[in-house]
Amino acid sequence: MMKHLFAGLCLTLCAGVSSAAAPIEKIQNMLAKPKMLCGRFDQSKQLSGMKKPLLSNGRFCVVNGKGVLWRTLQPFPSTLRLTRDEIVQFQGERVATRLDAKQEPTVRMINSVLFSLLSGDLSQLQSLFEVDGSADAKSWRVALKAREPALAKAIGDISLEGGSYVNNITLSEASGDKTNIVFSAIQTGETAMLAEEAALF
Structure with a gap:
């Protein structure tokens, strides 16, 4: 669950900001930075x-x-909501799981990284990840390798590709499992979110 959250959620919006050792300025200039971003994901997990x-x-x-x-x-409907204080999993309208960031060290660490990304605070990210990356005129690629064993266990190694938005995330775990997430149909602005999605916030 933690791996899915971090790779699939946090980095969707702000992956380029995390490229501390890569050509940061160029990638940041390429990335759109909307206040609201919605779209489709297609995930393939190879066990x-x-x-x-x-x-x-x-x-x-x-x-x-x-x-x-x-x-x-x-194949099965499920909803996750991640905020600064908690991670909530819904089955329909019912809360199935609630993880409090104050009580769960891993949740607290991942939430801290997420909101560092959202606020553009690179100092913490540089201490948590080894970063490599490259960029050309229209696209960029970034690789993140967690320095801390607990974070590495939670999320594995992450590679990202994109242009104006993140297009592709690949998460490689020590076990050999690999998850690939492709993002498409990106929409921004107030009309991007459906009414039922807005209700969950």
């Missing part, structure tokens, strides 16, 4: 020892100052 990947898709929204909403639509 070590299994031939066929696990496929899922749905919608995501990132709202600056509020948090992130991750709605899996296929």
Whole structure:
């Protein structure tokens, strides 16, 4: 759950900001920085020892100052809401799981990194990640490797690709499992979020 949250949610909006050792200024200038960003995700998770990947898709929204909403639509409906203080998983309208950042060290660490990204605070990110990256005229690529064992265990290694927005995230775990998330149909502004999504904030 932590791996999915961090890779799929936090970095959706702000991956370029995390490229501390990469060509930061160029990537930041390329990235759009809307207050609200919604779109479609298609996720493929390849488990070590299994031939066929696990496929899922749905919608995501990132709202600056509020948090992130991750709605899996296929194969099984599920919704995650991440804010500064907690991570909540919904099954329908019912709260299935609630993790308090004050009580869960991993949640607190991941939330701290998320909101460092949202606020553009690179100092903490530089201490937590080894970063490599490159950029050309229209696209960029960034690789993040966690320095802290606890963070590395929680999220693995992350690579990102994009242009004006993050287009692709790949998460590689020590176990050999690999998750790839592709983002598309990006919309920004007040009309990007559906009414039922806004109600969950």
